[in-house]
Amino acid sequence: MSYTVLARRYRSTAFEGVIGQEPIAQTLKNAIKSGRIAHAYLFSGTRGVGKTSMARIYARALNAPATIPDCPVPPGEHEYPPEDVQQRMATAIMAGDDLNVIEIDGASNRSVEDARQLIGNASLAPTGNARFKIYIIDEVHMLTKEAFNTLLKTMEEPPAHVKFILCTTEPHKVLATIQSRCQRFDFRNLPSARIAEHLTNVLKQEKIEAQADAIWQVARLGNGSMRDALSLMDRLIATGKFPLSAKILEEMLGLPPVEQVVGLVEAMAAGDIGKTLTQTAALIDGGIAVEQFFDVLIERLRVLMLVAACGKDSELVELADDARDLAATQAQSFDAAGIVHMIALCENVQRTCKLSSNPRALLDAAMVRLALAEKMADVSAVLQGGGQAGFGAQKKN
Ligand SMILES: Nc1ncnc2c1ncn2[C@@H]1O[C@H](COP(=O)(O)OP(=O)(O)O)[C@@H](O)[C@H]1O
Ligand SMILES: [Mg+2]
Known part of the structure; x- marks a missing residue:
């Protein structure tokens, strides 16, 4: 069986699970409750701090609200599909392969043409009785000019069923014309203590023994990024030496004891x-x-x-x-x-x-x-x- 990396296996699936970004989760939930759902959002922040996760969770809350406990249902006229259908939608959204929650990677050149086409299709109604068509565009600052233009055009007069969530590690590179159409959220770097706490939980679920020193050192080396910390933990686990210790980590990275x-x-x-x-x-x-x-x-x-x-x-x-x-x-x-x-x-x-x-x-x-x-x-x-x-x-x- 192939090994799925920790960062993918432990992706947050609910607002509460996105560690360190509680104020953003709260604001988004309030937006749903009050029906003030913006057409476009810009999520900025370092890599691996929860932007994509939050975008998927928000999409899930908009299209499959019944699947999130205590999540307000977006007001307005729409008959949501039955709960089991919503459940299936939610699973697909969280896995990144729902038809109405379209993820586009601005960084990979090949998909830029696709991006253009996909965004071009925004005016078509969502499939399968879903309420919204949600575009999550990762590394949006990397889009080509043509793709940006298509995006701008659609963002100027978006159909009511379309929402955009743009993610970027470099907000200053996003055109001002795009920025001004978005509600912006700055994701913070995660404090080492929160990362260490999460790593401890993950290791417990994995039934892997590790010394606290090692966990803290990995957390610190993550430099505010949960994904980087989890990836480093993957490497440490791959050494096969348990319990994991600071010494094993130092040897692995060539750090002085x-x-x-x-x-x-x-x-x-x-x-x-x-x-x-x-x-x-x-x-x-x-x-x-x-x-x-x-x-x-x-x-x-x-x-x-x-x-x-x-x-x-x-x-x-x-x-x-x-x-x-x-x-x-x-x-x-x-x-x-x-x-x-x-x-x-x-x-x-x-x-x-x-x-x-x-x-x-x-x-x-x-x-x-x-x-x-x-x-x-x-x-x-x-x-x-x-x-x-x-x-x-x-x-x-
Ligand atoms: N705030 C967070 N809380 C919990 N896990 C996180 C958080 N941020 C990132 N992760 C972990 O890192 C992985 C990648 O996160 P992602 O949301 O794609 O980050 P980004 O889009 O900011 O680069 C997730 O699957 C999860 O395991
Ligand atoms: Mg991401």
């Missing part, structure tokens, strides 16, 4: 130059480039800065509980202002390293400087290659 990074910062905080250099060497020997080394260190410092500034329970801190506690302990050695300077120093040296014939030496020197932060000269002076002025607030005693 978190403990090593944590250990490095600990050595720096303790002002232990020897250990700082040993930990630095361990990370580099593990195979990461100097540039990535700084990326990783900066990210860790950022986490500590967030903990120092906002407290460990802040939702800005995207870590599993254990890792959160550990970060809180580590953050006690620093204050937020000090970390700002450390990040600035790292960033600066990272840039210099790109031009240097001996980046490793610059890296080691920077690490010694950070370990010596307390005794160190003002960072801005150091950055200019200058003197020993009195900056000493990076680490707390």
Whole structure:
């Protein structure tokens, strides 16, 4: 049997299931209830945040309202088909193959001609006693000019039974003439905590064991996109190593082990130059480039800065509980202002390293400087290659 990816198997089928987009779901439901259903909508947002899912659910609510519990029925004169027929429609809509809910991919060139034809057919009434003919056009900004023109023409005077839901990751590329005919909804990037929560549920249903660390790391790497996080989880599951752990993920992606990074910062905080250099060497020997080394260190410092500034329970801190506690302990050695300077120093040296014939030496020197932060000269002076002025607030005693 072929494997269906998690992102497809776990597509939301009801308004409530579209995580993180509750305000949009609420507005759409209200629109149905009050009968103020727009002719055209523009859904914008990063990939994998629920635009297509929401579009299908909205289409389902319009054409098969009986299949959604507590969903208001669009007012107006229309006799909806019996419930079993609506149920069949709903299944087809959610699978993307209902005849009256037409999905067009603006990005794939081949279908642009089709798109033109399909949109051209908008004036024909919906089939099978369906109420609306709904066009879901994905990546609408990629449509060819001819397709756009056809779309515009139809959108100017749409037949009463036609609705458009345009989706895009790049709203600024959608013609102003199209935008002005749409009601626009901006889908937000999903917070890691919500992604982690969903991943946990999915894994539970899949009966797959995973450590919280691994789940949080996958959630964070999703960068606000649920689909990206689910795809990464697919890859992690494909390793066949259970329970899934941060270590397996790090190996898979060639990321440095978190403990090593944590250990490095600990050595720096303790002002232990020897250990700082040993930990630095361990990370580099593990195979990461100097540039990535700084990326990783900066990210860790950022986490500590967030903990120092906002407290460990802040939702800005995207870590599993254990890792959160550990970060809180580590953050006690620093204050937020000090970390700002450390990040600035790292960033600066990272840039210099790109031009240097001996980046490793610059890296080691920077690490010694950070370990010596307390005794160190003002960072801005150091950055200019200058003197020993009195900056000493990076680490707390
Ligand atoms: N907000 C969300 N809540 C739950 N799952 C989501 C969400 N956004 C995306 N997904 C997951 O990602 C997959 C693709 O989502 P989709 O709606 O096609 O995103 P988009 O159209 O924004 O690229 C869905 O099948 C679902 O598994
Ligand atoms: Mg989509």
